[in-house]
Amino acid sequence: MTTEESLRPQSLMLTFLGEQVLGRDVCVYSGSVIDVLGRAGVGEQATRSTLTRMVNRGLLRRQREGRRMYFGLTDRSTSVLRDGERRIWHTGAVNRQWDGxxxxxxxxxxxxxxxxxxxxxxxxxxxxxxxxxxxxxxxxxxxxxxxxxxxxxxxxxxxxxxxxADSGTDIGAMIEETWELSELAARYEAFRSRWLPWETDPPDADDALALRLRLQAEWLRLIRRDPRLPVRHLPEDWPADRAEKTFRSVHERLTPLADAAAERLLDLVPVREDPAPSPADQA
Missing domain, CATH: 3.30.70 (Alpha-Beta Plaits)
Known part of the structure; x- marks a missing residue:
């Protein structure tokens, strides 16, 4: 299964908004969203449907500017994205601070x-x-x-x-009996195998924004499936740390090109505190 097939449109949409809108008090033009998600493998109709569903679920707000429709964050989506931001950049994939x-x-x-x-x-x-x-x-x-x-x-x-746990409890054995460690380890290894080439291969400038989008969405999905078990009780060759180093390295490599592409491709406007638009408004 390809990365594009394995990631839901809403996951990519939220990642895109976290990269481009979170903390900036701006809204993004629907055409820009369609363009970028199209480069990441999501069709126009799927993107429009996702925008509409997210508005209906209170995850997005609409803002009309002339004949164009723009989308911004709500308090609910901001909370979701802040949690993802913490998981990616602060909590991390390896739990070394467990207190028992x-x-x-x-x-x-x-x-x-x-x-x-x-x-x-x-x-x-x-x-x-x-x-x-x-x-x-x-x-x-x-x-x-x-x-x-x-x-x-x-x-x-x-x-x-x-x-x-009581001092006589074999925590390592308990963890192996309770969680599917081999499945989780395989996910980390597969992630690293997919993205390791991008640590050295130069990406095409036009592909960098979509690549970073998929990279971050896939990494967030992976670490959200990880219960963050204490590393001292995991197998010695646990792959999460290596996968995280690959994620950070590739992200750092893609970011200058991705930011330049975003500056060129995205139409952003400041947030207006207007009354809620009509439900008839469409993406």
Missing amino acids: TWTLLGFSLPESWQRQRHDLRSQLTWSGFGPLFNGLWIAPGEVDVSSLVAELGLSAHVKVFRAH
Whole structure:
């Protein structure tokens, strides 16, 4: 599967907005978005549909300037992008600061609540938890899941604790039994294999913006699937650190060309505090 096929349009859209709009109080012309995402492998109709869905979900605001429609961030999308920014540039892929604390979450749901059970397990997985036992999940560090549980309407059915393992516990074995380490390691190795050539091969100037967009979107997706397990309890040759060095090296190499391309290709306007536009407005 190619990188373009494996990345959802909304993931690329959010990455694009994080690069070009976040923190700048600007809106970007829909035609510019279509152009850049097209270079990253997303068709025009898919981009227009994604813009519309993101507006309807409160992730984007519209702003008309003459006959052109521009899109800017909302408080909700800003929060999402700030979280991604922290994960990429501050938290990192390798957990060397773990203090021995675990978050334990136990739940007991009625047998008929299959959808709620599926939703809870999915959200816990994205939050770095793994199934220690049936109905008891565990994550490294202190993980705040109060808003997640409340949003799912399961507060009365979930109990959360902080804990430390007994001195006789084999934490490495517990980690191997709870998380799919081989699958996660393979993802890091595959990422590094795909992007390693760009550490030395000069990119075409017109391709740099789309390449950086795909690079960052793919890296963010990868580290968001990583529960950030304590590195001292992982296999000795754990590949996350090497993959992160490749990400940073390629990003640094692409950035001057990508920034120059953005300056040339993007139509940006300042944010106006206007009343909300009509739902009939389209991308």
